Amino acid sequence: MSKHPSYWKKAKIMLAKKDKVMKKLINNYKDGALITRNDIFFSLCKSIIGQQISVAAANSVFLKFKKKCKGKIKPSTVDKLSSASLRSCGLSRLKVKGIKDLAKKIISKEFSPNLIKKMNDEEAIQYLSSLRQIGRWSAEMILLFTFNRPNIWPLQDIGLLRAISNNYNKRNLPPKSFLKKLYKKFTPYCSVATWYLWRSIDDEPIQY
Numbered sequence: 001m002s003k004h005p006s007y008w009k010k011a012k013i014m015l016a017k018k019d020k021v022m023k024k025l026i027n028n029y030k031d032g033a034l035i036t037r038n039d040i041f042f043s044l045c046k047s048i049i050g051q052q053i054s055v056a057a058a059n060s061v062f063l064k065f066k067k068k069c070k071g072k073i074k075p076s077t078v079d080k081l082s083s084a085s086l087r088s089c090g091l092s093r094l095k096v097k098g099i100k101d102l103a104k105k106i107i108s109k110e111f112s113p114n115l116i117k118k119m120n121d122e123e124a125i126q127y128l129s130s131l132r133q134i135g136r137w138s139a140e141m142i143l144l145f146t147f148n149r150p151n152i153w154p155l156q157d158i159g160l161l162r163a164i165s166n167n168y169n170k171r172n173l174p175p176k177s178f179l180k181k182l183y184k185k186f187t188p189y190c191s192v193a194t195w196y197l198w199r200s201i202d203d204e205p206i207q208y
Contacts (some may be wrong), residue, residue: 004033005148011189015196018185021167025196037147040113041106042073043133043146047138048098049091058092064089072181075103105131121149134186144191152188153183163197 016023039041049065050058068089069077078086078099087095105111112130115122121143128139140154154160164174165181186193 004035005150007150007189008192009091011150012190014184015193020191020192022186022196025167025200028198029196032199034144034148034191036146038146038148039073039074040116041102043142044102044134044138045073045078045099048095048102048133049136049143051095051133061090065091075106078103079107089175095133098131101132102134116147119154124149144194149191150193151190152187153179153186154189154194155179157194159201160200162196165199168199171187 012026013064016026046058046062049062053061066073066085068081068085081097082106083093083100087093091099098106102111106113116127119127124143124147125136125139128134128142129136135153135156137156140152141154143149144152144154161173164170164179165172168174170178183190183194
């Protein structure tokens with residue numbers, strides 16, 4: 001894993017100046033920062049495995065998946081594993097198809113992660129979403145955690161919405177108008193704001 005992004009310190013200063021809640025969170029959680037594994041295949045597999053199941057269940061399945069790969073989560077390794085073998089880890093048929101398809105597309109270069117570096121956020125989200133089992137949320141997680149893009153605001157993430165409600169005293173999930181207001185206030189460092197909001201509801205920093 002690499003060190004935190006070069007923009008992190010500057011982002012904290014800006015967010016703390018602009019928003020009282022952010023200032024409090026930044027002071028409360030001085031440990032940790034957004035980091036990257038710089039391994040898109042690993043992160044996409046983890047994202048597919050974690051869809052629509054609890055964090056605990058996802059961690060359990062992922063450990064079995066990692067063991068099945070003998071610790072080497074790489075396209076060539078996964079491509080050689082049978083679907084039945086992957087199913088035995090606790091993966092659904094759709095998730096197995098998604099992971100196998102991803103491995104094949106990277107090996108054949110039909111999907112090229114290097115192209116993402118040249119794309120803007122929305123172009124990258126569309127490109128990633130063309131993969132089987134990868135939707136907007138998963139694509140945004142990749143841009144956040146693998147590419148450390150600075151201005152990702154993943155509004156399909158229930159954890160982020162819950163954290164906003166908790167920290168800004170909203171009785172229910174925050175209205176779209178309020179989310180838009182925060183987006184404008186936090187830009188160009190929505191990713192940093194997102195990380196601190198997540199941190200406020202989870203003892204362990206999230207990592208994909």
